[in-house]
Amino acid sequence: MAEQNVSRRGILSGAIGAAALAALPSRQAQAADDDAAWKISNGKINQSVVHWCFKPMEVEALCKAAAEMGCKSVELTGPETWPTLKKYGLTCAIAGSHGFVKGFNNPENHTFCIDKITKSIDASADFGCPNVITFSGMRERISDEEGLKNTVDGLKKIIGYAEQKKVNICIEMLNSRVATEMKGHPGYQCDKLEWALQVCEKVGSARMKILFDIYHVQIMHGDIINWLKKCKDYTGHYHTAGVPGRNELDETQEINYPPIMKAILETGYTGFVGQEFIPKKEDKVASLRQAVKLCDVG
DSSP states (O other): OHHHHHHHHHHHHHHHHHHHHHHHHHHHHHHHOOOTTOOOSSOOSEEEEESGGGTTSOHHHHHHHHHHTTOOEEESOOGGGHHHHHHTTOBOSEEOOSOSSSOTTSGGGHHHHHHHHHHHHHHHHHHTOOEEEEOOOBOTTOOHHHHHHHHHHHHHHHHHHHHHHTOEEEEEOOOSSOOSTTTOOTTBSOOSHHHHHHHHHHHTOTTEEEEEEHHHHHHHTOOHHHHHHHTTTTEEEEEEOOTTTSOOSSTTSSOOHHHHHHHHHHTTOOSEEEEOOOOOSSOHHHHHHHHHHHHOOO
16 A cells, blocks of 8 residues: 555656646746737727836837737826827826825825816816826825725815716725835825725715726735625726736736636726736836736637
């Protein structure tokens, strides 16, 4: 019996080793397999690209690359760049406003935030941009309950204007665990989807939405597919990135993006998914193409 067990273990170990070796070349080949002529073929996911994380690429260079692979938007660029987007047949899926440090959770910031959002709504309505981003701001000494009330009160002052202009306001949930610049935001108040959902419910407008950033949600919650189903009635936009690191959507990170994209489609979502990862590789366009291809589910 002992000999049989040893034999079985040996066979099993050998089979696993052989399978691993067989898989290795295909992974290497996949990483090296970049067809510069590849273009989106399914098109069920409306893909967008966030400009800031591809810097120092100029907006026009990113627009050209995005358009050539079949993306529909380059986002979070200022209105001064939108004629360039239009030149390449692109839109801006979501526009910026105020930053994430000074947000609606502090009443002292309401005038500042409303002014920024009003200007962004006006520009977005004129151009055809469907969404404007907003943030809670940093906790400082503000409790979650007080911050929620202040955020709702502030957004109620501007949501009617968003309704009039037919533009969504999307509050972004950010992770507060990663203490690396632009990869996490320790002290940020809206760091849970429950909090973001309460904002939407209490503001009570079809124009009040969530920016569901898959990267941040994975870090704070995990269980992404169940969470996107819970948030489906309030989600106005999605963002992607690899975890850990906020880098490429490749085999070095833990999120399996194709089934997530399929789950997004199953919710009936028809908006945009923005690629917001920070490329580590020198060829940023190849990294983008890899991510876009991965998310182009059938």
